[in-house]
Amino acid sequence: xxxxxxxxxxxxxxxxxxxxxxxxxxxxxxxxxxxxxxxxxxxxxxxxxxxxxxxxxxxxxxxxxxxxxxxxxxxxxxxxxxxxxxxxx
Amino acid sequence: xxxxxxxxxxxxxxxxxxxxxxxxxxxxxxxxxxxxxxxxxxxxxxxxxxxxxxxxxxxxxxxxxxxxxxxxxxxxxxxxxxxxxxxxx
Numbered sequence: 001x002x003x004x005x006x007x008x009x010x011x012x013x014x015x016x017x018x019x020x021x022x023x024x025x026x027x028x029x030x031x032x033x034x035x036x037x038x039x040x041x042x043x044x045x046x047x048x049x050x051x052x053x054x055x056x057x058x059x060x061x062x063x064x065x066x067x068x069x070x071x072x073x074x075x076x077x078x079x080x081x082x083x084x085x086x087x088x089x
Numbered sequence: 090x091x092x093x094x095x096x097x098x099x100x101x102x103x104x105x106x107x108x109x110x111x112x113x114x115x116x117x118x119x120x121x122x123x124x125x126x127x128x129x130x131x132x133x134x135x136x137x138x139x140x141x142x143x144x145x146x147x148x149x150x151x152x153x154x155x156x157x158x159x160x161x162x163x164x165x166x167x168x169x170x171x172x173x174x175x176x177x178x
Contacts (some may be wrong), residue, residue, distance in 0.1 A: 044132035047168040051159045066155040068172065070140045079136040081170075083157065 007031045011038040011046040019049045027087050036083040043081045050083050096120045100127040100135040108138045116176050125172040132170045139172050
């Protein structure tokens with residue numbers, strides 16, 4: 001489904017800086033694409049993580065796609081967002 | 090910026106069904122594109138409204154774009170989502 005060199009980061013309750021740090025390290029380790037995935041109330045937080053990361057890395061990353069979806073979790077439909085970010089150089 | 094026949098619906102605290110109803114009426118009145126705009130914590134809610142609307146209107150609408158942005162409101166940066174939905178027929 002995703003390119004092999006893609007890392008998915010699930011956004012939850014941890015501080016935004018933690019996710020930014022995880023993404024920065026992943027790019028440094030050679031990951032080409034990161035997907036920030038936020039479900040339900042964490043959708044807003046995933047967008048905040050994207051902007052904090054963009055603030056940190058600037059033009060070296062680009063937003064390649066924003067998906068919104070809906071999936072069944074324990075019998076309930078939950079919305080999610082998947083923010084695809086690519087390293088440019 | 091947007092096509093003239095576009096309606097922007099700002100997502101806030103009202104029940105999700107209210108926004109769905111507003112969108113359905115707008116399409117019936119001849120609007121070609123609706124943009125669901127959610128800021129801050131209402132980003133998640135905008136995605137929920139999209140899925141409730143999709144559930145209602147099915148294949149007669151399509152998701153044409155999902156934008157995420159950041160804008161300054163009263164001195165603070167706030168994230169937003171803009172979900173673009175087009176009427177197909």
